[in-house]
Amino acid sequence: MLRRHGPGRALVIGLALAGVAVVLIRNGSSTYSLSVWSLAVVGAGLGMSLSLLVTYAGLPSLAQAAFYGTGGYAVGILAVKQGQDNLWLGLLLAAAVSGVLALVLGLVSLRTRGIYFQIITLSFTAMIWGLAVKWRELTGGDDGLVGILSPSIAPFKGYLVTPQTVFTVSALSLILICLVVRMVRNSAFGHVLVGIRDSESRMAALGYRTTAYRLGAFVISGVLAAIPGALLTYQLQFVSPAQLNFVVSIQALLMVVIGAGTLLGPAVAGIGVIWLQEILQRHTDHWLLVLGVIYIIVAMVNPPMLAQRLRQRWVVREPAMESAR
């Protein structure tokens, strides 16, 4: 794992491919499919934000919807109550509010492990959802906040309004999130996280403040979730408690599970999940049922195991692991 990750050939190729994909989709899609693509890349961003926590820190949090939704409400309230319409300011606020929330929840929940951790993070999501429903003056209650105007993307020209711009900005945010997750994975911080995931007591005995590292990962993950959350609100020009629903947390976890094993797996799975949902919704009223069956089959196939088996079969093993020289 101690590879030298300079600019790296894989990174350059990956970025080039992502750039080509963005241009192709942006210029070659109908308005409708571009809007689905925008939802898909935002969903993928949510999945990636959680993958940092699950894959590297071993924390299967169910609070991701809380940070995602809080990001959405932050820009919604900023736009509707304050009339502030700058995209970057909105994203900054969303990230800050979710970051603080993640810090508070992390301090409480990271004392626990396993199922208790999941119960606490789930309860927290339900709490934030309840707050959004009850605090009518601020959040609009059940109806949510409507009439969120498209923000300006100053210093660039124009507004986040055409499907092309919405998609481009959303896709760039996904690329950015992937880069952050990659950086964390390759960093000393990421290695320590994996070490703590493997053996917390050993890492503590070596002198690592394990809770501080976990908390750091929790906050980064919360901040990352706020970005797609805010962009979803801008896309829909609307935010409601549905964005905070625990089902969103489960969906994010699903993306991570389906895409486990590789860095970008959760992003690809996220795009797939949103598209699948969209296509099924158009063709059948029983789309939830079909989706459920597909998820069960996917879980039984166990994608990480499958990916590993394929890799062992098709990819020549690198000599002597991949150590740095």
Add this chain to the structure above:
Amino acid sequence: MRPVLEATDISVKLGGVQILSHLSIQIERGERRAIVGPNGAGKTTMFNVLTGVLRPQEGRVALLGRDVTRWDVSRRANCGMGRTFQITNLMHSMTVEENVVLALAASLPVRRDLFRPLASRGLDRPASELLDRWGLGDRRHAPVHALSYGERRELELVLAVAGEPAVLLLDEPAAGLSPTETARVCELVERLPRETSIVLIEHDLDMALALSDTVTVMSEGSIRGTGSADDPAISALVEDVYIGGTAEQEDADVAG
């Protein structure tokens, strides 16, 4: 000279049962101390109190003269305490070298380079050297899960000494090993730097006596006696706590 590690008047009660009562122990610099006693004597509990896993209801623990009673495990580790675990406890998804790099990185300042690649910290060479020195050099790139049980115990020891601790606590380093593997672990422990103090819990009495200068005999949550490993009174006491019998006389002779 002040002791490297000192526990004074430690009492621990777990679930209403008195596990340790008013126990005191002092480890001098460079001393090699074995702690022996039958199951239930409180050895592991004392170990947990010394390492910071468990906070005693009474008493204090001092490390290099500092009161660390309320310090957690990682803070004690940063202050010079190393340990191994009874059940091997390694980063199983990584290679041997990556385990050692993490152990070495633990003693670096935290903020520096935290988000830069671990490889850029230049720890792979010291890690290789450390592994060569401890005879695991050829297993450097092996994933931990591919190691034999004996090799894992050796790696445990390498991780524990990577930070050059002032005191090293070994929790049954030979548990579950074959005679050959035990001999190998013994050899490694004997090769540890002489200035490192060692506290050893070991069921294998021969090994415990061979590796230590002094022996502390425990039973029923208190210390029955401490003395030189070749002191006949200590041998008699060991025999007494393991086999039973009347040894009050020996008790009196070696107490203190």
